[in-house]
Amino acid sequence: MKKLLALVIAFFLLSGMFVSCKYKRNDYDTYKKTDSISVNDQLAYQNNIDVQADISKLKSYDGQLLIYPTQNKNIPNRPADPDLLPISDPMHWYDIQFPGWVVDKINIPLSDGDGPKGKKVYVIITSEHPYWTAVGIGAKKVADAYGIDFKMLNPNGDLVKQNELIEDAINDNADMIILATIDTRKAVTQAKKINEAGIPLIFFNTLPESEALKYCLAWTGPDDWENFKMLARTLADELDSIGGVCYLRHAPKGGSPYYARNWAPITELADYSPMIKSLDSKDAEFNYDKTKKIVIDWINDYGDELKGIVCSDDSIQAIGAINACKEMNRPDIVIVASGNGKNGMDAVKKGDMFAITYQSAEADGALPLKVAADWFSGKEIDNIYYLSSNIITKKNVDKYMPAQW
Numbered sequence: 001m002k003k004l005l006a007l008v009i010a011f012f013l014l015s016g017m018f019v020s021c022k023y024k025r026n027d028y029d030t031y032k033k034t035d036s037i038s039v040n041d042q043l044a045y046q047n048n049i050d051v052q053a054d055i056s057k058l059k060s061y062d063g064q065l066l067i068y069p070t071q072n073k074n075i076p077n078r079p080a081d082p083d084l085l086p087i088s089d090p091m092h093w094y095d096i097q098f099p100g101w102v103v104d105k106i107n108i109p110l111s112d113g114d115g116p117k118g119k120k121v122y123v124i125i126t127s128e129h130p131y132w133t134a135v136g137i138g139a140k141k142v143a144d145a146y147g148i149d150f151k152m153l154n155p156n157g158d159l160v161k162q163n164e165l166i167e168d169a170i171n172d173n174a175d176m177i178i179l180a181t182i183d184t185r186k187a188v189t190q191a192k193k194i195n196e197a198g199i200p201l202i203f204f205n206t207l208p209e210s211e212a213l214k215y216c217l218a219w220t221g222p223d224d225w226e227n228f229k230m231l232a233r234t235l236a237d238e239l240d241s242i243g244g245v246c247y248l249r250h251a252p253k254g255g256s257p258y259y260a261r262n263w264a265p266i267t268e269l270a271d272y273s274p275m276i277k278s279l280d281s282k283d284a285e286f287n288y289d290k291t292k293k294i295v296i297d298w299i300n301d302y303g304d305e306l307k308g309i310v311c312s313d314d315s316i317q318a319i320g321a322i323n324a325c326k327e328m329n330r331p332d333i334v335i336v337a338s339g340n341g342k343n344g345m346d347a348v349k350k351g352d353m354f355a356i357t358y359q360s361a362e363a364d365g366a367l368p369l370k371v372a373a374d375w376f377s378g379k380e381i382d383n384i385y386y387l388s389s390n391i392i393t394k395k396n397v398d399k400y401m402p403a404q405w
């Protein structure tokens with residue numbers, strides 16, 4: 001009997017040598033009970049991996065799956081010199097739109113493959129905001145499922161404080177740091193410091209500069225460029241592909257969203273609906289009074305030519321734009337925006353705003369923890385992971401209620 005058992009185990013070990021363990025972004029692993037235990041599961045038990053952890057059914061507060069399987073993205077070839085192309089050419093923005101796909105990694109730590117359980121993971125965010133509260137909720141759901149020792153730190157928008165928190169995590173011998181950098185340009189220095197300490201790094205939420213991505217395992221977050229291309233097409237269809245459109249930009253130090261939420265719709269409309277004219281873009285940041293004044297000025301300057309407004313934010317910016325249009329008696333102006341907080345979804349439901357993008361805050365926190373767990377387990381991971389996305393209008397807004405933040 002002992003000889004037979006030894007032969008069976010040897011057979012499984014030999015066959016396991018030919019089993020690929022490549023992690024696919026569109027195949028989140030789930031472990032199911034079977035009559036026999038695979039060799040990979042045997043090794044997992046030996047390494048103290050929680051093989052029963054199954055996050056595929058976890059849901060966010062809005063009733064959606066916490067993490068949807070993400071699809072592969074077709075990446076065009078990089079132009080020889082994107083900067084030489086006109087700013088109206090979408091390929092001019094190639095290095096901002098696709099930085100995670102074109103970098104060579106430097107000094108990346110190797111996983112011990114002993115699993116996520118008990119690992120000390122620091123998640124360092126940017127500021128105090130209801131969105132980030134929801135991010136923390138999503139991250140904790142995944143951390144709890146895998147038994148990760150999860151700590152979330154908030155520098156309240158202070159770059160100096162964020163650097164101090166990174167130093168604290170390094171001094172505490174963190175097993176991993178997951179970072180949403182405040183300043184995408186300073187992210188290079190932050191990434192090098194973490195890398196030199198031998199700590200694996202995952203960036204998330206906002207894309208840093210390409211140089212910083214050389215020192216991290218992966219980046220996760222929303223595909224702002226693709227989201228705003230979809231939003232632009234939705235707007236164009238509602239406008240019957242005619243009229244003028246203005247754009248309220250993100251905060252200048254907001255990194256990739258500053259460019260994506262302006263140039264993605266501008267370049268997409270030029271291709272999709274060339275009869276639509278992009279009239280103007282302004283830095284409204286997140287200031288209600290400033291936003292409202294900008295929109296009133298646009299209405300005065302462009303009159304009936306102004307048919308649509310694209311907002312980088314579905315809260316302060318969108319409310320300012322909506323109220324300006326009401327004050328100027330312009331209910332015909334079609335307003336669209338990024339994000340799906342309560343303010344945005346209520347406005348869509350009331351008909352004050354036509355469309356918004358779906359960006360799950362909880363998923364924004366959950367996805368990098370999932371990637372971290374896979375890396376701790378010795379699985380191969382990709383350079384970049386995008387959140388799932390959709391366009392929300394009055395027709396489907398109830399599906400995403402109640403709002404996560």
